[in-house]
Amino acid sequence: MRSTVLTDEPGQDAYKAPNPGISAASPRRTGGDLVQLISPEGERISHPEFDLWVSDVTDEQLCSLYEDMMVIRRIDAEATALQRQGELALWPPLLGQEASQIGAGRALRDDDFVFPSYRDNGVAYCRGVEPTDLVRAWRGNASSGWDPYRHNIATQQIIIGSQSLHATGYAMGIQHDGADSVAVALFGDGATSEGDVNEAMVFAASFQVPVVFICQNNHWAISEPVRIQSHIQIADRASGFGIPSMRVDGNDVLAVLAVTRIALDRARKGGGPTFIEAVTYRMGPHTTADDPTRYRDANELEDWAAKDPIARLKALLRTKGLLTEEVEAKTQAKADEVARNLRAGVINMPDPAPLDLFKHVYSTPNSWIERQKDHYSRYLESFSGSTQEGAL
Amino acid sequence: MSKLTFARAINAGLRKSLENDPKVVLMGEDIGALGGVFRVTDGLQKDFGKHRVVDTPLAESAIIGTAVGLAYRGYRPVCEIQFDGFIYPAFDQIVSQVAKMHYRTQGRVKMPITIRVPFGGGIGSPEHHSESPEAYFTHTSGLRVISVSNPQDAYTMIQQAIASDDPVLYFEPKRRYHDKGEVDETADLSTALSMEKARVVTPGSDVTLVTYGPLVKTANDAAMAAADEGVSVEVIDLRSLAPIDFQAVEASVRKTGRLVITHEAAQSGGLGAEIAASITERCFNYLESAPVRITGFDIPYPYSKLEMHHLPDLDRILDGVDRALGRGNSLSGLEG
Numbered sequence: 001m002r003s004t005v006l007t008d009e010p011g012q013d014a015y016k017a018p019n020p021g022i023s024a025a026s027p028r029r030t031g032g033d034l035v036q037l038i039s040p041e042g043e044r045i046s047h048p049e050f051d052l053w054v055s056d057v058t059d060e061q062l063c064s065l066y067e068d069m070m071v072i073r074r075i076d077a078e079a080t081a082l083q084r085q086g087e088l089a090l091w092p093p094l095l096g097q098e099a100s101q102i103g104a105g106r107a108l109r110d111d112d113f114v115f116p117s118y119r120d121n122g123v124a125y126c127r128g129v130e131p132t133d134l135v136r137a138w139r140g141n142a143s144s145g146w147d148p149y150r151h152n153i154a155t156q157q158i159i160i161g162s163q164s165l166h167a168t169g170y171a172m173g174i175q176h177d178g179a180d181s182v183a184v185a186l187f188g189d190g191a192t193s194e195g196d197v198n199e200a201m202v203f204a205a206s207f208q209v210p211v212v213f214i215c216q217n218n219h220w221a222i223s224e225p226v227r228i229q230s231h232i233q234i235a236d237r238a239s240g241f242g243i244p245s246m247r248v249d250g251n252d253v254l255a256v257l258a259v260t261r262i263a264l265d266r267a268r269k270g271g272g273p274t275f276i277e278a279v280t281y282r283m284g285p286h287t288t289a290d291d292p293t294r295y296r297d298a299n300e301l302e303d304w305a306a307k308d309p310i311a312r313l314k315a316l317l318r319t320k321g322l323l324t325e326e327v328e329a330k331t332q333a334k335a336d337e338v339a340r341n342l343r344a345g346v347i348n349m350p351d352p353a354p355l356d357l358f359k360h361v362y363s364t365p366n367s368w369i370e371r372q373k374d375h376y377s378r379y380l381e382s383f384s385g386s387t388q389e390g391a392l
Numbered sequence: 393m394s395k396l397t398f399a400r401a402i403n404a405g406l407r408k409s410l411e412n413d414p415k416v417v418l419m420g421e422d423i424g425a426l427g428g429v430f431r432v433t434d435g436l437q438k439d440f441g442k443h444r445v446v447d448t449p450l451a452e453s454a455i456i457g458t459a460v461g462l463a464y465r466g467y468r469p470v471c472e473i474q475f476d477g478f479i480y481p482a483f484d485q486i487v488s489q490v491a492k493m494h495y496r497t498q499g500r501v502k503m504p505i506t507i508r509v510p511f512g513g514g515i516g517s518p519e520h521h522s523e524s525p526e527a528y529f530t531h532t533s534g535l536r537v538i539s540v541s542n543p544q545d546a547y548t549m550i551q552q553a554i555a556s557d558d559p560v561l562y563f564e565p566k567r568r569y570h571d572k573g574e575v576d577e578t579a580d581l582s583t584a585l586s587m588e589k590a591r592v593v594t595p596g597s598d599v600t601l602v603t604y605g606p607l608v609k610t611a612n613d614a615a616m617a618a619a620d621e622g623v624s625v626e627v628i629d630l631r632s633l634a635p636i637d638f639q640a641v642e643a644s645v646r647k648t649g650r651l652v653i654t655h656e657a658a659q660s661g662g663l664g665a666e667i668a669a670s671i672t673e674r675c676f677n678y679l680e681s682a683p684v685r686i687t688g689f690d691i692p693y694p695y696s697k698l699e700m701h702h703l704p705d706l707d708r709i710l711d712g713v714d715r716a717l718g719r720g721n722s723l724s725g726l727e728g
Contacts, residue, residue: 113464143496154464155497159488165454166489169461169469176417176443176467183461195481199454206449360499361533363557367588368635369533 027244029235034279035259036249040307042315053258059322065106065253066317067331069098069310072122074335075131076284078342079138083288087346088138092119096251096283099309100216102126103256104184104278107264111181113170114153115163119216120186127151131338132345141349161187161194164213168200171209171273182267183211190221192237193229201241201275210267212260213243213275216250218282223295238275250278251309281307354380393576399432399569401543402508404577405550406433406470410440416554417462418445419455420472420508429474430510430569452482459505460489468504468554476511477520477693483528490559491534506553507561511539512606512656513703514567516696523693524657529561530634530666537634538587539563541608543573545631552587560587563633565606590637592644596626599716600644602653602667604630607704611654614709625713633663641667642674649680650716654704659687686712 030049037045037054057065076093083091094101097119105126108114116123121134129146136145137156144155157163167185174181191197192215204211217234219226230237238245244266248259256278263274281304285292317323358373396404409416418433424447427434437445448455452473459469473479479486486507493503513522530537536558540546546564553560585591593608594615603611608629615625626644630636645651651671653664668683686704694702714721 115461142498143492144498147500148464148497149500154501159484162457162485162489165457165485166461166464168454169458169463170465171461172458173462173465173467177465195451196453196457196485199449199451199457202449202451203454203458360495360497362536363494363499363502366635367637367639 026239027242029239029245029247031246031248031259034247034249035255036252037254037258038252038312038316040251040312042312042319044316050255050258050262053261054254057254057257059320062254062313062317062320063322063327063331065102065257066310066313066323067334068102068106068122068126069253069313070331071335071338072098072102072125073310074339075121075125075134075342078339079135080284080288082135082343082346083138088135088288089140090287090289091135091138092287093282093284094119094121096281096304096309097216097218098122099253099313100214100250100256100278100280103253104186104214104260107257107260108184109181109264110152111179112152112184112264113167113181114184114186115167115170116153116156116186117160117163117188117191118156118158119188120156123186124151124153124156127153129153130345131342132349135342135346136349139346139349141352161191161197161200163187164191164197164200165203167213168204168209168211171204171211171267172207175207175209180268181210182264183209185211185213187213187215188221189215189217189219189226189229189234190224191215192234198241201238201243201273204273205242208270208272210270211273212263212267213238213273214260214278215276216278216280218250218280220282220286220292220296222286222290223292225296233277235275235277241275243273243275245275245277247277247279250280251307251312253309253313280309393574395572396543396547396575397569398543398546398564398571398573399430401547401573401575402432402550402564403434403436404575405547406436407439408577409468409470409551409554410436410444413468413554415466416444416468416470418470418472419448419459420446421448421450421455421474423447423472428472430566432508432510432564432569433472452478452480453485456482456485456490456505456507460485460493460503463503463505464501468506470506470508470554472508474510475521476509476523476525479509479525486529486535486559486561487532491532493534494558495534502557503559504554504557505559506550506556507559508550509561509563510566510569511563512565512567513693513699514606516699518696519693522696522699524655524688526561526563526633527657527662530663534559535634536560536587536632537563538632539565539605540631541565541568541593541605541629543571543575544579547575547577548579548581548584549587549631551581552584555581556587563605567606568609571609588632588635588637590628590630590632590640592626592640593629594625594627596624596648598624598648599650599652599713600626600628600641600648601709601713602628602630602641602651603655604633606656607654610704610706611709614706614713617706617710618713623713623717636663636667636670638670638674641671645671646675646678649678651679651683652686652709652712652716653683654686654709654712656688656703658690659685660690662687681716681718684712684716
């Protein structure tokens with residue numbers, strides 16, 4: 001009995017075979033040096049090829065992108081504060097990368113599936129993940145915060161670049177299913193040096209699967225500047241794999257939205273993978289345990305502060321007369337409310353029970369785990385009536 | 393019943409899984425038109441298509457990493473690692489992703505991935521083609537590790553591994569690929585012995601001899617030779633290496649009071665150490681002598697002209713049996 005759900009009949013190629021399709025010309029990088037639709041000063045720059053992809057964005061939606069960025073920056077600030085106050089063990093701030101993440105996150109369809117890194121909280125927010133769930137793992141209450149299938153976003157990956165392969169494999173599954181969803185891999189500039197990211201691009205190109213690689217080049221991998229990772233612009237690596245690429249101003253939410261839509265559309269139509277380099281800047285530390293003053297120049301931070309993703313959209317909204325007092329107040333109120341709820345959620349988060357240690361290691365009972373759990377629970381019971389009361 | 397080689401038995405099991413579950417996808421290097429370097433997947437691509445029997449680019453980490461993504465999407469990938477010594481580029485994906493995903497996601501994301509690994513020596517190969525890396529994986533929580541020793545188990549257990557919602561490393565003894573045995577292809581999976589259970593393959597009463605994979609045949613031969621000398625050796629085929637069916641080993645040792653463990657893998661930090669320690673903990677008072685390990689040496693797998701010295705053979709196993717019995721043996725008269 002053979003499958004009837006698959007896209008083709010046995011004996012035929014499901015994948016676009018690499019032969020005889022090897023082309024002499026590598027796929028081009030499009031959009032020039034940097035796709036930009038809003039200047040750092042907040043001017044709307046006309047770019048016919050890309051304007052087309054955001055021409056449907058209404059004034060209201062522009063305000064909504066602004067609100068998303070404001071809210072995620074507020075979540076980020078609140079989480080950083082919670083770490084400083086001892087409520088979180090660690091936090092990886094995304095300050096400065098709001099446009100890259102909201103632009104990409106808002107381009108997605110519900111049925112697309114995202115494989116994020118630990119810093120992609122803005123994308124997770126766009127997928128509907130509760131702010132409290134964004135910090136659950138950083139408080140140490142669980143290894144991850146949410147149900148991937150509820151929000152169609154995998155949990156945050158900590159091993160650098162590992163998730164690029166998961167996204168590619170998921171895209172192979174989409175292709176098998178004959179669906180027009182897209183898998184999206186999010187990673188940073190440091191990850192592009194990892195073998196997994198390079199292998200993912202080999203697989204994605206060979207099988208022409210619907211995956212979009214979004215590299216947020218935030219210029220720093222902890223203390224290592226991007227020039228240590230790459231001798232050329234990262235976007236230019238893609239053509240060597242046979243993957244078309246775009247290099248976008250990652251602090252320009254409209255431009256990121258446009259290029260992500262282009263890549264998603266290509267993938268949905270069977271056009272295979274796309275690589276996007278979103279050029280942005282990590283304005284904060286790598287994590288709350290990091291000290292960037294040891295390795296980077298304060299002037300550099302100043303330069304990038306002048307290109308702030310929120311400030312430039314704010315300026316554009318002002319010019320367009322959209323940033324009324326009412327909109328400002330509403331946005332601020334929303335951000336404050338989310339932060340308040342986040343704080344309350346964190347402080348009231350119940351501690352896990354000791355025997356949760358042994359849960360979910362396997363999907364079916366395992367004799368080794370069961371024995372150790374049994375021994376440890378009896379050990380804990382030997383203290384019953386004292387400190388372990390109710391712990392079981 | 394039909395008489396099949398070990399390799400054909402795995403092939404038949406893979407075929408059955410492909411037929412029964414449209415979500416089963418085979419991936420690996422050279423597994424398509426060639427049928428794998430050992431021909432284990434012979435004919436499967438022709439019958440099921442390139443979309444279900446996928447020749448991948450040569451990147452082991454990506455074979456496993458994309459399998460993780462396919463599993464996320466609801467597929468049951470069966471990955472072939474061409475040779476034992478080629479698994480290390482995939483080590484990170486296996487240990488950090490495949491093994492931990494279920495725990496990380498509180499059981500929400502299952503990883504029903506089977507990783508087939510032809511392993512062990514004895515075929516005169518160059519470096520990296522004869523290794524026994526199983527202990528790296530039995531030390532990693534979240535993985536199930538099994539090893540098969542005969543065509544019937546090979547046929548049944550590959551299907552059990554694929555049907556498992558947990559990831560399974562399936563170690564195939566490559567030097568046994570051409571051994572033939574009776575295989576009941578109508579065997580009902582639901583009533584077959586669980587892949588977690590060990591099996592007594594030769595009953596005995598004087599010494600318990602524990603092994604798995606390629607050495608089960610050698611151990612059985614040793615038991616026959618010992619019987620000629622009036623020593624009754626009980627041979628246990630572990631089948632599952634993680635978890636190990638310690639109850640079965642314990643029951644045997646309580647009866648015999650003596651334990652010999654043999655594997656091709658190096659001794660230090662190996663499965664023999666785990667078995668000796670666990671059995672000593674569980675039935676110390678039943679032991680008449682210290683557990684004995686007969687294993688590969690703590691050296692890189694040697695060049696093939698010397699591999700017969702490295703691999704435990706019938707005589708070295710019998711020497712170990714003599715040690716367990718306190719009879720004259722190679723170490724008699726030596727301290728330690």
